[in-house]
Amino acid sequence: KNQVEQSPQSLIILEGKNCTLQCNYTVSPFSNLRWYKQDTGRGPVSLTIMTFSENTKSNGRYTATLDADTKQSSLHITASQLSDSASYICVVSGYGGSQGNLIFGKGTKLSVKP
């Protein structure tokens, strides 16, 4: 069964600290993996998208890694800010299937405290 598992479920860090969120997937065949940021009560906004051949991609203070062999991805946030408080969702795109090719993790809820 195609699944995307994220950890931790929630995370609290102090402003200025770094953190890393994890995503493991079993989707096959694999097309690409995306990380989204979702503020409370808003729609998700894309942070990065990576295909099979990409190992790392950065977007400002956000850096995503992908290991297609172990089917793992991580999102590293550097020098966290209060505005980073949000849910971070890992989404894997496959081919075919009943989910329209997008398979979502449940997200990691990040809280950045002053």
Added chain:
Amino acid sequence: DGGITQSPKYLFRKEGQNVTLSCEQNLNHDAMYWYRQDPGQGLRLIYYSQIVNDFQKGDIAEGYSVSREKKESFPLTVTSAQKNPTAFYLCASRTSRDRGIGNTEAFFGQGTRLTVV
């Protein structure tokens, strides 16, 4: 501006009433999706459409209906058969074929929060 627009932002429904949530996109995307989001859960797929006049059930389609008469529009009707409709509903769109990294991204609307009163 190009984007995907959902309306209304907040919607209240009485017991036994049907309501329709609007989703419009001007990104020329082929595929459109409806998701339901409940607290502590990931997004769950209700319906999706890869092309005009065609749509497929997702994992939780019972109590919902959709139409895709135009490429730009994919409205979702929450019927009285949906026993627990209170949730946050998200619409998304993307190209249906991989033409390159930039074209495979899914864009989301800002969501509609539906509450049964």
